[in-house]
Amino acid sequence: MSVMNGNNLxxxxxxxxxxxxxxxxxxxxxxxxxxxxxxxxxxxxxxxMIILNTCHIRDKAAEKVFSELGRLRGLKxxxxxxxxxxxxxxxxxxxxxxILRRAPYVDIVLGPQTYHRLPEMVARASRAGNAVIxxxxxxxxxxxxxxxxxxxxxxxxxxxxxxxxxxxxxxxVVPYTRxxxxxxxxxAILREAxxxxxxGAREITLLGQNVNAWHGGETGGLGRLLRxxxxxxxxxxxxxxxxxxxxxxxxxxxxxxxxPALMPFLHLPVQSGSDRILAAMNRRHTADDYxxxxxxxxxxxxxxxxxSDFIVGHPGETPADFxxxxxxxxxxxxxxxxxxxxxxxxGTPAAGAGDQVPEAEKDRRxxxxxxxxxxxxxxxxxxxxxxxxxxxxSGPGRHPGQIGGxxxxxxxxxxxxxxHLIGHESMVRIVDIRPNSLSGTLVQERRIA
Ligand code: 5AD
Ligand code: SF4
Numbered sequence: 398m399s400v401m402n403g404n405n406l407x408x409x410x411x412x413x414x415x416x417x418x419x420x421x422x423x424x425x426x427x428x429x430x431x432x433x434x435x436x437x438x439x440x441x442x443x444x445x446m447i448i449l450n451t452c453h454i455r456d457k458a459a460e461k462v463f464s465e466l467g468r469l470r471g472l473k474x475x476x477x478x479x480x481x482x483x484x485x486x487x488x489x490x491x492x493x494x495x496i497l498r499r500a501p502y503v504d505i506v507l508g509p510q511t512y513h514r515l516p517e518m519v520a521r522a523s524r525a526g527n528a529v530i531x532x533x534x535x536x537x538x539x540x541x542x543x544x545x546x547x548x549x550x551x552x553x554x555x556x557x558x559x560x561x562x563x564x565x566x567x568x569x570v571v572p573y574t575r576x577x578x579x580x581x582x583x584x585a586i587l588r589e590a591x592x593x594x595x596x597g598a599r600e601i602t603l604l605g606q607n608v609n610a611w612h613g614g615e616t617g618g619l620g621r622l623l624r625x626x627x628x629x630x631x632x633x634x635x636x637x638x639x640x641x642x643x644x645x646x647x648x649x650x651x652x653x654x655x656x657p658a659l660m661p662f663l664h665l666p667v668q669s670g671s672d673r674i675l676a677a678m679n680r681r682h683t684a685d686d687y688x689x690x691x692x693x694x695x696x697x698x699x700x701x702x703x704x705s706d707f708i709v710g711h712p713g714e715t716p717a718d719f720x721x722x723x724x725x726x727x728x729x730x731x732x733x734x735x736x737x738x739x740x741x742x743x744g745t746p747a748a749g750a751g752d753q754v755p756e757a758e759k760d761r762r763x764x765x766x767x768x769x770x771x772x773x774x775x776x777x778x779x780x781x782x783x784x785x786x787x788x789x790x791s792g793p794g795r796h797p798g799q800i801g802g803x804x805x806x807x808x809x810x811x812x813x814x815x816x817h818l819i820g821h822e823s824m825v826r827i828v829d830i831r832p833n834s835l836s837g838t839l840v841q842e843r844r845i846a
Contacts, residue, residue, distance in 0.1 A: 410437075433516055433519065449466070459492050487571075490510075510533075551598070552598065556589055559604075560605060564680075568708060578607060623635055623656055638664045640664065661806070664705070670725030672721075708739050723766065733806075737763075739759060786824070787804070788812070788825045824840040
């Protein structure tokens with residue numbers, strides 16, 4: 398029974414670090430707690446419960462968690478200890494016992510696979526006064542035990558269709574923290590997508606650690622799912638992230654040719670342009686394999702633009718290997734990309750490798766690589782000046798009287814225009830570029846969709 402009224406309303410504050418998947422998970426954790434009477438609290442002070450949803454992918458993840466917990470401890474003490482403090486996400490999964498040892502005031506530690514059990518954990522933590530830790534990979538499918546997503550997400554929404562990863566890249570903690578690859582059934586995805594559209598979503602980004610590994614049993618893979626989603630009335634745009642080159646199959650490439658709603662912008666991480674390093678990374682593809690996939694994608698959708706992740710300074714990376722990455726970037730051209738210094742993750746194969754690259758050299762390579770990526774981004778944006786692009790408006794713009802949205806290539810675009818265009822696509826002539834956005838003028842005060 399819902400107890401969302403009057404005095405029973407409890408206040409939940411969620412702090413989210415890391416990827417879009419964590420943002421989505423935070424929403425779902427709020428959803429499962431709503432029937433217990435928890436409503437959102439914008440500020441952490443005085444909340445009845447705080448969830449810190451953590452990320453473990455790089456850098457000093459655990460240290461950052463402990464320093465944040467130190468701050469939250471003060472807020473908990475200010476409530477006379479009544480506040481329930483929960484640590485979720487990938488650091489919780491990897492360092493659960495250590496968190497309870499070093500921060501005994503934490504009430505609940507839960508991994509990404511167990512958040513459907515949160516109501517029961519909250520009950521146990523409130524009753525016993527003992528800390529609750531749930532970091533096993535439960536036998537039941539989390540997705541089967543979650544309620545429909547309730548949180549309206551606005552014009553652009555995210556939908557997790559797949560979790561976990563079986564690829565075991567040498568550097569990556571995800572297969573350990575998120576567990577084995579698991580796909581949600583197509584019917585549940587379509588139901589949630591329809592619900593999001595009924596709540597005002599016009600664009601849906603399908604999420605997964607390895608989203609193009611999604612498989613729906615008899616019904617086919619992601620290409621097929623995208624076709625079914627594109628049929629939903631009112632849904633204008635589809636995207637998916639993040640993908641592995643090995644799972645870019647014919648069906649999915651054909652989807653880029655056949656589905657106008659599938660946006661011509663794809664995040665397809667290659668990590669490195671050196672075959673030696675790709676092998677050391679256990680990526681199980683070569684730089685040429687990647688080039689061929691990009692060629693096939695361009696045959697299917699000539700205007701498709703690519704984004705990628707790059708790691709510099711993976712163990713064993715020589716200056717020549719780094720040069721191979723630079724060459725691949727020059728050849729393909731990435732209007733947008735993320736790049737990172739290799740950061741050893743405890744328990745992963747690369748962390749134990751003998752040939753680590755010195756920190757200063759990693760810094761140097763990152764700077765060189767990022768300068769090239771910045772240049773490519775600026776060139777791409779500059780090439781858009783004078784073009785007319787469809788923009789899906791999702792909210793107010795930077796200045797009063799402006800509205801803002803995204804181009805098909807995910808560029809932020811601001812124009813002077815009426816708020817009644819929010820939630821619609823209109824043609825915009827791009828007139829200028831700014832560091833992180835484009836400015837344009839409406840071609841006509843008219844919705845095209
Ligand atoms: N060090 C640096 N970057 C990493 N990534 C994943 N693990 C590491 C690591 N140990 C990057 C990869 C991946 C992105 C999500 O994070 O580039 O694609
Ligand atoms: Fe990590 Fe992605 Fe490799 Fe999976 S495919 S191990 S999530 S980098």
